[in-house]
Amino acid sequence: MGRLITHLRHVDLAVPDFDGQRDFYAGVWGLTEVASDTGLSFLAAVGSPEQYIVRLRKDAEKRLDLVAFGAQTPADVDALAQRLRTAGVTLVSEPGGLDTPGGGYGFRFFDLDGRTIEVSADVAVRAHRKVEERESVPVRLSHVVLNSPDLAATRAWYEEHLDFALSDTLSSPHMGDVMHFMRCNPQHHSLAIARGPHTSLHHISFEMRGIDEYLRGSGRLIRSGAKLVWGPGRHLAGDNTFSYFLDPHGNTVEYTTELERLDEDTWHPSVHDFSQPEVTDQWGTANPMNEFVARESFNDVDRGVFVAPPV
Template structure:
């Protein structure tokens, strides 16, 4: 049996391809609560209050989509070994292994998954000083939900190749995967096409979560769904749309997994479990439409050589 290519320690950052890069950068800085690290004509890099150099990268594009998901690994040697194992499995590598030459520096390798998503494994990236702020702003990115045309194949790739563990299922519609003690850092949603569903940002507490919602309301931005608390993951939720129509979530209180004691559940998809508080009601047609996104074969869709069999 093949070993996973690496041991992932956490989700570092997400890159979004956006049709409204300038407006979205303004939104995430001035309304959402992130801080700009660098900004240019083609996009922006923004940080939370944690020590990651950046947690969100916005890249200008004609159509919305996922640019890249970056996970942390511990050392450059592990990146090199991951690249070797990826090659042995026939997984297409699009960059590295080696120094990235990017704004956060670091030593990394990037590859594509079976549906064309770009995943980066990164060590030795720049860190920044943790910001101690009392206002209600995100610590960083805590999870990403991805729409998939084949949830079983997606789960098989991320568990077998990346060593992630399934925490829970929501019937056969959603799967929640973890790489550390957080209940999930990636979740897959069975859908008609591959797309980014939403990106979730961690708030330090329920109080910060609610005050963050209040700040958005002050700016005239109201939740599409929420506030509420999910059954799977036990996290609070409130979903919004950014200027490009991409979905962003405030969340707090994600369940913590003890590896030797956790039992994976299959949750029923009923309103009282999608929102255990009973405050949000069922998701609206508007939020479902935004979460469906647009068909996205990834930034390397034109490269026929960069496709990997889902059964590897």
């Protein structure tokens, strides 16, 4: 059976300070609120056909609610659900109609670390447009990185059950492997798994139009007083630019651009030694990667592990 997952759709967060979080994403970060309900906000990127790329939900506890991926057809959704069921993976919901913006057909399940994952097909395409030159707002969702206490096991789970392929690995002589970049299409990574002390969100990344727009957006965030964790710089693995900031609840969010697209037939994964400065930042413009920078991305212990979100 070929790969059933096609791409990353959206990442959903729950937070106590809903209004502050909403103001950040719909304001300085540059997303557009397209739908809202009591304690729920759906935020889209102007350049993306996805109905929304971030959902915010008001909750007493901060958590990662959901990571959602797309599939080509309802039949693929059913096939994946059957495959996971047979493998003993816990399904949170059976395949059926979705009542989120754009509808569609999908289901939810827990991954190895207890995160809730959704896979859906037939979601209506949102009217979107080309992002203009110098327009420094996200074009689309780029990728999500998840912290796992068992890096190798989580990588193997995504390879076995969801057909993700390994693109590259970050490692160092004294720490061993710390990050696996995983793909579900020719984009270098839609998902990466980072070695963390606990299960949590590492960061959410947003694709900008180009280098100029990426830098303008980074500058706007710096001027807004948002905390710049790391950047601006350019990674070696994936060849993409990076500026990492903290949202009001301490989740790390990234502006990026020019993430590599691979020829999947010929690509061979490399192991990059991140103790070499040019691996973490080819340009040498970012602040040095150190334990303080790394710690910001560990995030808080996720309270949503093996607990499905209420909506």
